[in-house]
Amino acid sequence: MTSESPKTLINGASCNSLAVSDRGLSYGHGVFETIRVSQARPVLWEQHMARMLQSCARIGIKVAKDLSHLLSNDVRSLCGSNSDGVIKIIITAGTGGRGYSTPEITDTQRIVTLFPMPDYPTGNTEHGVKVITCDYRLSHNSRLAGIKHLNRLDQVMARSEWQDPEIAEGIVLDCENNVVEGTMSNLFAIKDGVLLTPSLERAGVKGIMRDFVVETALSMGLETREVSLGLDELKKADELFVTNSVIGLWPIRQWDKQRYCKGVTTAELQRCVERLFDEKVSDHS
Amino acid sequence: MTSESPKTLINGASCNSLAVSDRGLSYGHGVFETIRVSQARPVLWEQHMARMLQSCARIGIKVAKDLSHLLSNDVRSLCGSNSDGVIKIIITAGTGGRGYSTPEITDTQRIVTLFPMPDYPTGNTEHGVKVITCDYRLSHNSRLAGIKHLNRLDQVMARSEWQDPEIAEGIVLDCENNVVEGTMSNLFAIKDGVLLTPSLERAGVKGIMRDFVVETALSMGLETREVSLGLDELKKADELFVTNSVIGLWPIRQWDKQRYCKGVTTAELQRCVERLFDEKVSDHS
Numbered sequence: 001m002t003s004e005s006p007k008t009l010i011n012g013a014s015c016n017s018l019a020v021s022d023r024g025l026s027y028g029h030g031v032f033e034t035i036r037v038s039q040a041r042p043v044l045w046e047q048h049m050a051r052m053l054q055s056c057a058r059i060g061i062k063v064a065k066d067l068s069h070l071l072s073n074d075v076r077s078l079c080g081s082n083s084d085g086v087i088k089i090i091i092t093a094g095t096g097g098r099g100y101s102t103p104e105i106t107d108t109q110r111i112v113t114l115f116p117m118p119d120y121p122t123g124n125t126e127h128g129v130k131v132i133t134c135d136y137r138l139s140h141n142s143r144l145a146g147i148k149h150l151n152r153l154d155q156v157m158a159r160s161e162w163q164d165p166e167i168a169e170g171i172v173l174d175c176e177n178n179v180v181e182g183t184m185s186n187l188f189a190i191k192d193g194v195l196l197t198p199s200l201e202r203a204g205v206k207g208i209m210r211d212f213v214v215e216t217a218l219s220m221g222l223e224t225r226e227v228s229l230g231l232d233e234l235k236k237a238d239e240l241f242v243t244n245s246v247i248g249l250w251p252i253r254q255w256d257k258q259r260y261c262k263g264v265t266t267a268e269l270q271r272c273v274e275r276l277f278d279e280k281v282s283d284h285s
Numbered sequence: 286m287t288s289e290s291p292k293t294l295i296n297g298a299s300c301n302s303l304a305v306s307d308r309g310l311s312y313g314h315g316v317f318e319t320i321r322v323s324q325a326r327p328v329l330w331e332q333h334m335a336r337m338l339q340s341c342a343r344i345g346i347k348v349a350k351d352l353s354h355l356l357s358n359d360v361r362s363l364c365g366s367n368s369d370g371v372i373k374i375i376i377t378a379g380t381g382g383r384g385y386s387t388p389e390i391t392d393t394q395r396i397v398t399l400f401p402m403p404d405y406p407t408g409n410t411e412h413g414v415k416v417i418t419c420d421y422r423l424s425h426n427s428r429l430a431g432i433k434h435l436n437r438l439d440q441v442m443a444r445s446e447w448q449d450p451e452i453a454e455g456i457v458l459d460c461e462n463n464v465v466e467g468t469m470s471n472l473f474a475i476k477d478g479v480l481l482t483p484s485l486e487r488a489g490v491k492g493i494m495r496d497f498v499v500e501t502a503l504s505m506g507l508e509t510r511e512v513s514l515g516l517d518e519l520k521k522a523d524e525l526f527v528t529n530s531v532i533g534l535w536p537i538r539q540w541d542k543q544r545y546c547k548g549v550t551t552a553e554l555q556r557c558v559e560r561l562f563d564e565k566v567s568d569h570s
């Protein structure tokens with residue numbers, strides 16, 4: 001590893017490499033979380049931990065009872081007192097087991113890395129981004145839908161469709177041509193005063209920031225619906241935006257050839273997301 | 286790593302661990318091959334290399350022009366002069382790239398491990414195996430179908446459905462209830478003198494041993510068809526068997542509650558597979 005490598009802890013100890021026999025590498029038998037750190041505080045920590053534990057249970061990874069606590073210590077140790085950045089947590093099923101069979105006793109691996117904040121153009125947040133529609137289609141799989149697992153070739157394939165740095169995100173449809181999400185984000189639309197976001201029952205990743213935006217919208221009295229809509233219907237929206245835990249909320253100013261204005265509802269939701277990042281009170285226990 | 290670990294070479298050097306930032310771990314952005322070694326000879330080497338290179342190209346992994354040659358040296362170095370075992374090759378897209386975007390220049394990783402032959406009961410080959418039908422369903426994805434990539438949660442989920450060591454394999458269907466394959470093998474049926482095997486255009490892994498069996502059947506003058514058939518239709522077959530590069534060919538003696546006899550065609554194909562393993566002439570160049 002070079003000296004520029006981000007800092008990583010594996011099972012609490014400083015380390016940058018993992019056994020090649022790990023089921024995370026062999027099969028993608030693991031989950032991950034990407035968490036924004038604001039002034040040494042991992043934002044929406046409890047929500048990320050809850051999703052991570054649910055995801056592990058869904059794909060048969062047994063974890064220590066105090067995993068969240070151990071991870072919290074890892075994050076504190078990596079971040080120090082006052083850093084901003086991004087924490088990536090990977091939990092793998094560990095080594096062992098002949099072939100695909102998960103062994104009875106596993107050495108679940110806990111990998112925590114601190115990255116600097118990505119240098120996205122500041123205009124993305126302020127003026128919005130340009131997105132395209134990807135050709136690649138997501139399969140339906142209700143057993144894995146919603147989980148942030150390590151089988152992410154779908155996203156790699158979709159993301160490989162453009163190189164233009166002016167394009168910030170690609171919107172991905174499913175095999176029935178319903179819009180699902182962005183390659184690294186969830187999608188929202190506002191149409192006639194109603195907040196719409198694609199259902200993730202059959203494909204997609206259920207983002208923590210997506211949950212936060214839905215809850216915020218509900219608390220604002222905004223009608224909110226999970227929908228299965230095609231490209232043409234969603235493009236008719238009045239306002240559009242994408243979210244994830246690192247970027248927060250980016251308004252969409254252009255989707256393929258269609259242009260959009262940043263509306264008042266998007267702006268209001270965005271203020272709530274930005275406040276969340278700026279909060280001084282720690283929710284990191 | 287403990288002293289019992291199998292021997293591994295990474296990019297030609299003895300090493301058991303990989304950078305946690307590798308795209309193989311992060312996204313399953315890689316492919317693998319599992320190759321039986323018989324008297325220091327990797328069986329069907331050229332075929333495995335051809336599939337591996339095609340698979341890399343399909344998921345955007347750029348490889349060195351002399352990759353097969355380098356791997357051949359790795360295998361020779363690991364196997365010595367006279368060992369039997371299993372070689373597992375993993376090729377990953379390497380580190381780098383922010384998020385899902387594949388960087389222009391990648392440090393593709395070449396990981397080769399020699400394992401001992403798994404101790405499957407000898408009766409599996411001779412008397413056949415018991416298989417069950419898995420509840421887990423495979424999604425359709427023609428862009429990834431056939432490739433032996435590292436996104437293998439489908440197989441892990443399906444394999445987790447049984448613990449009984451008497452059950453040697455689970456047969457997996459797709460989302461339209463067509464039979465596709467076993468969790469670690471391809472499936473064949475013989476019905477009215479015709480060799481049938483599920484089409485893998487939309488799901489499944491196109492095994493090297495599957496290709497060998499199809500070619501052998503054709504050279505025997507046996508009519509061979511790729512089919513999309515449901516459970517009930519396939520269970521009506523006269524003979525059934527599963528194949529992969531390590532096990533060779535296992536006749537099926539019981540599928541769920543239905544029992545089968547090892548027929549003459551299965552026995553003849555099996556002899557060809559066993560001869561392939563026993564060949565003295567090296568096809569390893």
